[in-house]
Amino acid sequence: MATDPDTSAARPFPAGFEWGTATAAHQIEGGNWNNDWWAFEHQPGSGVAEPSGDACDSWNRWTDDADLVASMGLDNYRFSVEWSRIEPEPGEWSTAALDHYARQCDGLRERGINPVVTFHHFTNPRWVAERGGWENDDTPKHFADFCHRTATHLGSDRIARACTINEPNIVAFCGWVLGVFPPGVSDLGRAVSVGEHFITGHRGAVDAIRAAASGVEVGLTLSMQEWTPVGDTDDDLAAATSRIAEARQMMEDVFLDATGGDDFVGVQTYSRSRWNGQGMLGAEEGVETLIMGYEYWPRALEATIRRVWEYTGGQIPVIVTENGIGTGDDQQRVRYVTTALEGVLACLADGIDVRGYTYWSLLDNFEWAFGYGPRFGLVDVDRQTFERIPKPSAAWLASVVRANALPGDPPKP
Ligand code: GCO
Numbered sequence: 001m002a003t004d005p006d007t008s009a010a011r012p013f014p015a016g017f018e019w020g021t022a023t024a025a026h027q028i029e030g031g032n033w034n035n036d037w038w039a040f041e042h043q044p045g046s047g048v049a050e051p052s053g054d055a056c057d058s059w060n061r062w063t064d065d066a067d068l069v070a071s072m073g074l075d076n077y078r079f080s081v082e083w084s085r086i087e088p089e090p091g092e093w094s095t096a097a098l099d100h101y102a103r104q105c106d107g108l109r110e111r112g113i114n115p116v117v118t119f120h121h122f123t124n125p126r127w128v129a130e131r132g133g134w135e136n137d138d139t140p141k142h143f144a145d146f147c148h149r150t151a152t153h154l155g156s157d158r159i160a161r162a163c164t165i166n167e168p169n170i171v172a173f174c175g176w177v178l179g180v181f182p183p184g185v186s187d188l189g190r191a192v193s194v195g196e197h198f199i200t201g202h203r204g205a206v207d208a209i210r211a212a213a214s215g216v217e218v219g220l221t222l223s224m225q226e227w228t229p230v231g232d233t234d235d236d237l238a239a240a241t242s243r244i245a246e247a248r249q250m251m252e253d254v255f256l257d258a259t260g261g262d263d264f265v266g267v268q269t270y271s272r273s274r275w276n277g278q279g280m281l282g283a284e285e286g287v288e289t290l291i292m293g294y295e296y297w298p299r300a301l302e303a304t305i306r307r308v309w310e311y312t313g314g315q316i317p318v319i320v321t322e323n324g325i326g327t328g329d330d331q332q333r334v335r336y337v338t339t340a341l342e343g344v345l346a347c348l349a350d351g352i353d354v355r356g357y358t359y360w361s362l363l364d365n366f367e368w369a370f371g372y373g374p375r376f377g378l379v380d381v382d383r384q385t386f387e388r389i390p391k392p393s394a395a396w397l398a399s400v401v402r403a404n405a406l407p408g409d410p411p412k413p
Helices: 036-041 058-071 095-110 126-130 139-154 168-176 188-212 234-259 300-311 330-349 392-403
Strands: 018-022 076-080 114-120 161-166 217-229 264-275 318-323 354-360 379-381 388-390
Touching: 018 114, 018 318, 018 392, 036 126, 058 076, 058 095, 058 388, 076 161, 076 354, 095 114, 095 139, 114 139, 114 188, 139 161, 139 188, 161 168, 161 188, 161 264, 168 188, 168 217, 168 234, 188 217, 188 234, 217 234, 217 300, 217 318, 234 264, 234 300, 264 300, 300 318, 300 330, 318 330, 330 354, 330 392
Parallel strands: 018 076, 018 354, 076 114, 114 161, 161 217, 217 264, 264 318, 318 354
Antiparallel strands: 379 388
16 A cells, blocks of 8 residues: 655554534625624624625635535535525525535535535524524524424435534623623523523434434534643642533533434534633743634643543544634644644544544634634635635645544654
């Protein structure tokens, strides 16, 4: 068997390990004016850096995106379907929008790529938001109807894997505690109720997708972080650990509790947070802080995979459905992913069932309240012409995928 010369000392991944990259509709399609995010972007005082506008014009240029994914040799492309396009008013379904996503799935499959479809990635149709969004008891049912309709149209021949609700914990926390996502509220009690509705929504979506497209793997994708206790004494550390347990229960555990019977858990990790007995601390001295405000901490991925595996009793396979870094330094991206993948290898070596790794994101895109500042992409997008310009990290990831291995040399610090 031929091996790339630079991979003679390679650290291999198991055969069948799945490689992919991810995007989300509102962050790349452009013109998604009929959802709550678009409204929030244009609401004075919302704090959103700039409107999403045309984004990467991927609604029209999805074939360019599919070509890029294929050129990297990736197995999977994770993208989301936009609820506000498919059901622009309650019970009014757009066949044209559904056909668009069907063509997109077909186009990916023709290129040898598995479509991984996310049914909810942060945005809601305006009509859902006007009725109170995920605070309304009826929203989970409306969402299940949307999932059923969409999964029926796309079918199990097209969808390879389905992600129900992307990071419900982040939507609840950023929308109803920090107030930096729509609806811009700061009320812990309401956030908890939103989280409960998301859990109902997830369970309903699993059933709806399974009923409409049997055989498709279905799971939840959860935002996770490494939680680091900080303290000088054993007592301080114990206080920090119990403070963490409390926060993590709300942010992660309640959602992991809702994944029983799912086909996978999607782990999405970017960094860590540090805590003492009083609460969350800032970055550790000497550790770089990224444009997103959190630490450069690629080892967090390993910690979160281990935590999910332990918490679920090794019952549910793990897929890294997002991991990446927003940086203008593309070499730093390569270092970040290398360290993160070393963590995946360590988990695999311990027998943890990690099925794949998905880099966030294919393109530099609309990073929510941050606008277009943070650059998570393997590919740069010219904001005037929408030309896609692959970065060196795209070629690097392609070489890792080709070898199904990390090159032998450990990364430079
Ligand atoms: C997420 C988000 C993505 C972000 C990414 C980088 O799921 O958190 O799904 O939309 O762009 O995480 O912050």
